[in-house]
Amino acid sequence: MQMISIKGVTHSYNNLSKISFSDWQINDGERWLLLGQSGSGKTTLLHILTGILKPTTGEINIAETSIYQLTSKKLDQFRGRNIGIVFQRPHLIKSLTIAENLLLAQSFAQLPENNERIHEVLQSLGIADKKNAYPSELSQGQLQRVSIARAVINKPALLIADEPTSSLDDNNATAVLQLLLEQSDLNQATLIVATHDKRVKDAFTNTYNLA
Amino acid sequence: MLIAFGTAILTILLLASTQIEQKLNNNSKDIDLVVGAKGSPLQLILSSIYYIDFPTGNIPLKEANELAHNPFVKRAVPLALGDNYNGTRIVGTDSNYISLYGLKTQSGKFWQADLEATIGAEVAKAQKLKVGDTFFGAHGLTENKDLHKEHAYKVVGILAPQGNVTDNLILTNVASVWEMHGEEANGEIEGKEITSLLIQYRSPMSVAMFPRMVNQMTSLQSASPAMESTRLFSLIGVGVDTLQWFAVLIMLIAAISVFINLFNSLKERSYDLAIMRTLGASKTKLFLIVILEGLILTIAGTILGLALGHLTLGFIGAYQESSQAKLSGLIFISNEFYLLLTGLAIGIFASIIPASQAYRANISKILAKN
Numbered sequence: 001m002q003m004i005s006i007k008g009v010t011h012s013y014n015n016l017s018k019i020s021f022s023d024w025q026i027n028d029g030e031r032w033l034l035l036g037q038s039g040s041g042k043t044t045l046l047h048i049l050t051g052i053l054k055p056t057t058g059e060i061n062i063a064e065t066s067i068y069q070l071t072s073k074k075l076d077q078f079r080g081r082n083i084g085i086v087f088q089r090p091h092l093i094k095s096l097t098i099a100e101n102l103l104l105a106q107s108f109a110q111l112p113e114n115n116e117r118i119h120e121v122l123q124s125l126g127i128a129d130k131k132n133a134y135p136s137e138l139s140q141g142q143l144q145r146v147s148i149a150r151a152v153i154n155k156p157a158l159l160i161a162d163e164p165t166s167s168l169d170d171n172n173a174t175a176v177l178q179l180l181l182e183q184s185d186l187n188q189a190t191l192i193v194a195t196h197d198k199r200v201k202d203a204f205t206n207t208y209n210l211a
Numbered sequence: 212m213l214i215a216f217g218t219a220i221l222t223i224l225l226l227a228s229t230q231i232e233q234k235l236n237n238n239s240k241d242i243d244l245v246v247g248a249k250g251s252p253l254q255l256i257l258s259s260i261y262y263i264d265f266p267t268g269n270i271p272l273k274e275a276n277e278l279a280h281n282p283f284v285k286r287a288v289p290l291a292l293g294d295n296y297n298g299t300r301i302v303g304t305d306s307n308y309i310s311l312y313g314l315k316t317q318s319g320k321f322w323q324a325d326l327e328a329t330i331g332a333e334v335a336k337a338q339k340l341k342v343g344d345t346f347f348g349a350h351g352l353t354e355n356k357d358l359h360k361e362h363a364y365k366v367v368g369i370l371a372p373q374g375n376v377t378d379n380l381i382l383t384n385v386a387s388v389w390e391m392h393g394e395e396a397n398g399e400i401e402g403k404e405i406t407s408l409l410i411q412y413r414s415p416m417s418v419a420m421f422p423r424m425v426n427q428m429t430s431l432q433s434a435s436p437a438m439e440s441t442r443l444f445s446l447i448g449v450g451v452d453t454l455q456w457f458a459v460l461i462m463l464i465a466a467i468s469v470f471i472n473l474f475n476s477l478k479e480r481s482y483d484l485a486i487m488r489t490l491g492a493s494k495t496k497l498f499l500i501v502i503l504e505g506l507i508l509t510i511a512g513t514i515l516g517l518a519l520g521h522l523t524l525g526f527i528g529a530y531q532e533s534s535q536a537k538l539s540g541l542i543f544i545s546n547e548f549y550l551l552l553t554g555l556a557i558g559i560f561a562s563i564i565p566a567s568q569a570y571r572a573n574i575s576k577i578l579a580k581n
Binding site: 072108 | 482486488489491492494495496
């Protein structure tokens with residue numbers, strides 16, 4: 001089944017530089033690597049895919065929903081429920097504990113709070129004991145795990161990671177990549193990883209190259 | 212913090228002015244007119260009703276008695292001031308004073324014979340006097356030197372707390388005060404004198420007639436407490452007004468500081484807010500979050516300010532020397548509610564721009580920046 005399709009998407013900033021993206025079809029459960037140098041429009045494409053940035057032209061369908069046809073509020077909700085995003089840096093809310101950060105993700109998506117699910121996800125990422133710790137008490141690698149947990153907490157159909165490994169050392173990078181693969185399997189999510197990190201490449205068969 | 216200070220100042224002003232007004236009105240409640248020696252009418256009122264200023268001078272008892280028996284007058288209470296005990300004024304008067312203020316004793320009885328004194332509830336507490344104790348009055352109104360060693364007063368009763376000036380007075384009869392000064396002022400005084408006369412009218416008609424009669428026909432002066440306290444208030448009012456504007460200015464600055472605060476913290480947290488958007492929070496939700504933050508900030512400030520205001524006033528009251536117009540921090544008035552509302556309004560006002568900014572934020576740009 002087709003998970004994502006983008007058709008004829010172009011985007012231009014301030015009518016100056018125009019980037020056009022070739023059409024892309026992603027099927028359910030596939031794992032894709034999005035490759036490209038910095039400045040090639042990687043982040044732009046990811047933002048367009050996640051419904052954060054409306055492209056100048058073209059259409060994006062995720063799970064048979066044309067996402068830019070939705071109202072702003074519906075789109076925010078759609079994103080909260082169906083798309084999990086892992087950023088380059090974890091960006092957790094500092095004044096909340098790990099568990100509370102995850103609870104927040106559930107409530108923003110307007111899903112019922114589910115402590116068992118939080119425990120289950122943290123357990124699968126090996127940081128269940130940090131549940132009541134604050135972000136400042138965790139290491140960089142642990143924080144990135146929490147941000148993966150936050151991305152998958154609502155069982156999204158699509159898991160997108162933007163440079164998830166670039167700020168991590170080799171060990172943590174391998175571990176995080178492993179966890180991303182594992183979690184996308186576990187939650188039956190389609191996975192897209194955008195990176196220029198060579199350490200990541202071997203794990204993927206499908207790649208989408210940006211010129 | 213600024214909000215807290217602004218609110219605190221406003222609270223103090225509000226409480227102090229209402230309490231002073233209340234006290235003044237309470238003290239002059241049933242007194243229509245004060246008759247005393249020529250001088251400043253305000254001074255006459257202050258000394259004879261509020262026991263704050265020095266008396267204007269003495270008036271002959273004979274003339275006072277004539278006025279007291281005037282058909283316009285329902286009740287006339289003579290006052291003889293001039294002595295104190297440790298700063299507490301000794302008032303020589305008669306039984307009319309008791310009915311004028313509706314006094315009651317909590318222990319002992321009212322003064323009857325010479326040199327018997329009935330003391331106010333506050334006096335008993337502050338000076339640690341009880342029924343049966345004796346003390347020496349001192350000449351003057353505040354100093355403690357120049358004691359009248361020859362005659363000792365005897366406390367025969369303590370008044371129940373009245374909530375007005377009588378709490379802070381020592382009451383005795385007029386003759387006692389004369390006796391105190393009998394030796395000192397031997398040749399100087401011809402006939403007996405008192406300080407002033409508190410007068411209650413028989414009918415409202417007297418208001419027009421009586422003061423003019425007093426001022427024209429005698430060597431005395433009359434002053435109306437109502438008129439003089441209005442005058443006093445218009446004098447103090449200027450200061451209170453200025454302070455009020457000052458406090459409003461502080462509140463305004465506070466509003467701006469909350470605004471700047473939110474605006475800056477928004478810059479820092481724009482990333483957090485963008486993340487919240489990616490987690491599915493809608494624009495409206497972020498708008499509310501920022502507004503709520505402003506509200507919590509200002510309301511906390513306002514409540515802190517109210518508490519601070521009450522505390523400060525309680526403090527001022529505790530260290531106040533003039534016991535006649537003591538202020539209390541424990542009294543709450545409904546106007547404070549409006550202060551709280553103002554704080555709320557400031558909160559909404561100051562956070563509306565940052566909130567709308569959060570609402571319109573381009574999250575793609577914010578996320579891409581990192």
